[in-house]
Amino acid sequence: MQCTICEIGCNIAEGKYGQCRMYAIEGDKIVERFPCNYFTMLPISIETVPILHFHPRGKFLQVCTIGCNFKCEGCVSEIIASRLVSGKKNGGMSNDQVIKKALEEDCIGIVFCLNDPIVSFFTFKDLARKAKENDLFIGCSTNGYFAESALKELIPLIDFVNVGIKGFSDERYISCGVKSSEPVFRNLKLLNESDVHVEVSTIYIKGSEDEVINTAKYVFSLSKDIPFQIMRFVPFGDAVPQIEPTIRDAEILCDKLRQDLTYVYLFNSPGTEYLNTVCPECGQVIFQREFFGPMGSRTIAYLPEGKCECSVPDLFRGYISKKNHHEPGFMGGYRLTRALEMIHAILICLGIRDDRKLAEIWLNVMETGYLEELHTSSQNLDSYFDVIEHFAALADKKREGMELVDYMKEKLDLIRSGVKNTGRPxxxxxxxxxxxxxxxxxxxxxxxxxxxxxxxxxxxxxxxxxxxxxxxxxxxxxxxxxxxxxxxxxxxxxxxxxxxxxxxxxxxxxxxxxxxxxxxxxxxxxxxxxxxxxxxxxxxxxxxxxxxxxxxxxxxxxxxxxxxxxxxxxxxxxxxxxxx
CATH class of the missing domain: 3.40.50.1980 (Nitrogenase molybdenum iron protein domain)
Structure with a gap:
């Protein structure tokens, strides 16, 4: 039976799965293997998604499941998108409980991000419907590779979306394991013609400036006012360092795009001023933002009512939250994926190479609430050794853990003793x-x-x-x-x-x-x-x-x-x- 949720259109046989591994056949229907299989559920500020022009500073409940229909090199969410699939079992909260948590946390809405709602389509559609019934905003971050019929089912139920574009050419999409770029641009046009608030993010890989420029030209053909986010590519996973552009290279590209598009932003670039929203008429900074972890930003100052004397219409949709939500530690946005990767980094040194074992330990961390302790202990040199011993015990690698700790302690003690009585620059x-x-x-x-x-x-x-x-x-x-x-x-x-x-x-x-x-x-x-x-x-x-x-x-x-x-x-x- 052919899957009609995403444009890949996998033919799923009885007892088999499609490319994303998240759907199966049940009688004469395509069903989710793990419905309501939420991996995270955390309050965040909407700029963490990132969404910049919809209810600025608003507090939303971030949810994600696991899996993805794409296979992209250097994926920032590789752990959630692919590695956890081998270990995650069904369970967790129902959509009614998600709604209840959002209301209890005083969130104004819910956002599905980190992995793609395409792989949890029926779960997300039901969640969106229930969010509407409870006067909560609902939106997502997605690669946009929905089948047209599936997206048309979703559009009446969602309020905002960040469409992550890999590039303009078919070649960029083929490298992610799918057919072509055409469905994404078709869907972007469909979303823009609806009442859904749309923002676009696109990856900038060194040497592939034309991919970004041609994507921007298409966005301009729809509307010059669609917020356009450039994600400076950072080579995670197995990606090579030679394809990482510098911050300065990315800012030069932003300047070029700003000749046509009104709002162009630069992410993954600490210290850049290209996260600010600037009035297109007078050049005054209306929203001042700073880097807030991978793929994220944080509003630190803004003009009253979010506008200058030019009164630029339709600058953003909704209202500005008076209170900025504080996200503790690793909680919120893509910082969570870096926390899981920090655990992976220790386990690799202990000899753990099996994805199933990795997934088992990651799930233990999420279920036991160890993430908060990890954030605190991993910043201190001495307590970092406790972290190593903790995961060595979980992985049944105590001997390997002690070898790593002993090696590191020896070097640390040597340096500390060497500088004991020296001047400190x-x-x-x-x-x-x-x-x-x-x-x-x-x-x-x-x-x-x-x-x-x-x-x-x-x-x-x-x-x-x-x-x-x-x-x-x-x-x-x-x-x-x-x-x-x-x-x-x-x-x-x-x-x-x-x-x-x-x-x-x-x-x-x-x-x-x-x-x-x-x-x-x-x-x-x-x-x-x-x-x-x-x-x-x-x-x-x-x-x-x-x-x-x-x-x-x-x-x-x-x-x-x-x-x-x-x-x-x-x-x-x-x-x-x-x-x-």
Whole structure:
């Protein structure tokens, strides 16, 4: 029987499944294998989805299931989209309970994101209907590959949608395991002609600028006012690092698109100003936003009633929430997927390669509520070892866990003892551009302290996820002697110097050319932070430490990954120590 939910149109035989593995045959009907199989259910701010022009700052209940109909290289939701499918069983909350939770949490709506509602179509349709009955807004983030008939069933029930576009060409979609791009653009037109609020996000891969430009041209043909989000590609999973554009490259592309489209935004780029909503008439910033984790943003300031004196009509739909919802720890948006990947990073070092075992442990974390403890313990160097031992026990790998802990502790103790009686230079830790400062309590700044530096980030009182934009005056007052750029969602050192020159940022570190970039996942997200610690110690105290970083990395990789270190094959994945 042919599946009529998505445009792939799988022919599903009795006892078999389609490409997404989420549907089966029951009599003469296509049914969900795991209806109401919710994996997460968390209150979030709508900009986390991200949706920027619908009820700004509104509190929504985020839900997701598991699975996806696409197979994209470097997927940010790879864990939920594919790896959990092997371990997840049916169960959890009914749609009535989801509605009840949304109301109890004082949410104004529900959003299905992280994985695609296409793989839970009947569940989502029923949830949407019940949300409407309870005066809750309902929407989703989707790749848009619905069969036309299925989308027409859904449109009367939903209020907003973010359509994630992989590119304009058929080739981009074939690389994701589907037929062509045409169904997505057909559906985008259908959605735009309805009463549904539509925003578009599209991936920007280095060397594929035409894919973004041609997508923008199509969006312009529908309406120049559709919010257009560029997702700077970050090579998770097995994707190679050579296809990651810099933040500056992405901003140049944004400028080109802004010649036609009114609202163009840039994500995955800490410190960029291209998350702000700017009045198309006078250029005044109406909504000021900052980076808020992968694929997310957060409104930090806005003009009264969300408009300037130009009174641009239809800038956004709905009303601005007076209270901004605070999302604790890893809770909310794609930060959850990074938390699961942090667990994966430890398990890989312990020798766990089986997806079923990985899924079993991830489910244990979600069911036992360990995620909050993971967030706290993983930021502190000493309690990180407790995290390793926790997962070593769950995986029945206690011996391997102790080997990893002993190796890391030996290096940590050596460095701590070496800097015990030394002077401590002022050190600033950025992510992306120089004016995005990591939260002071994060592990990166604890690495600085352990390596004999004074973390000036700890002077910053505000907090974000994973940090905040700071002013030029704050930067100058801290006057760091060293600057380190995070190995996650980073920017080239050369771009950092150019940014400092362009914005007149003055500090001892800039004058003495003491800005350094960390290798991916050598300071956060993986036990490889022990290598980052040695690197930082070398830079801060070259009179004390002279670690051969390449040799130390090779030793670590061979011992805990089973292969040699190759700097040319790194990526941003926490668990993936090498791209294929």
């Amino acid at each position: 002022r050190v600033y830790y950025s992510m992306g551009y120089p004016l995005f400062a990591l939260n002071g309590e994060r592990i990166e700044n604890n690495l600085v302290e352990a390596a004999g530096g004074e973390s000036v980030n700890q002077l910053i009182k505000r907090e974000g996820k994973p940090g905040v934009n700071i002013s030029q005056e704050e930067f100058a007052e801290m006057n760091p002697e060293f600057i380190f750029i995070s190995g996650f969602l980073s920017t080239p050192v050369s771009d950092s110097y150019d940014y400092c020159e362009k914005h007149g940022l003055s500090a001892d570190a800039v004058k003495s050319r003491q800005i350094y970039g960390l290798r991916p996942s050598w300071d956060f997200g993986s036990p490889r932070w022990i290598l980052g610690l040695m690197y930082i110690a070398n830079k801060l105290h070259p009179d004390i430490f002279d670690f051969d970083i390449e040799k130390e990395a090779n030793r670590f990789y061979e011992k805990f990954y089973g292969f040699s270190f190759d700097p040319s094959r790194q990526n941003r994945s926490f668990y993936g120590a090498s791209s294929k």
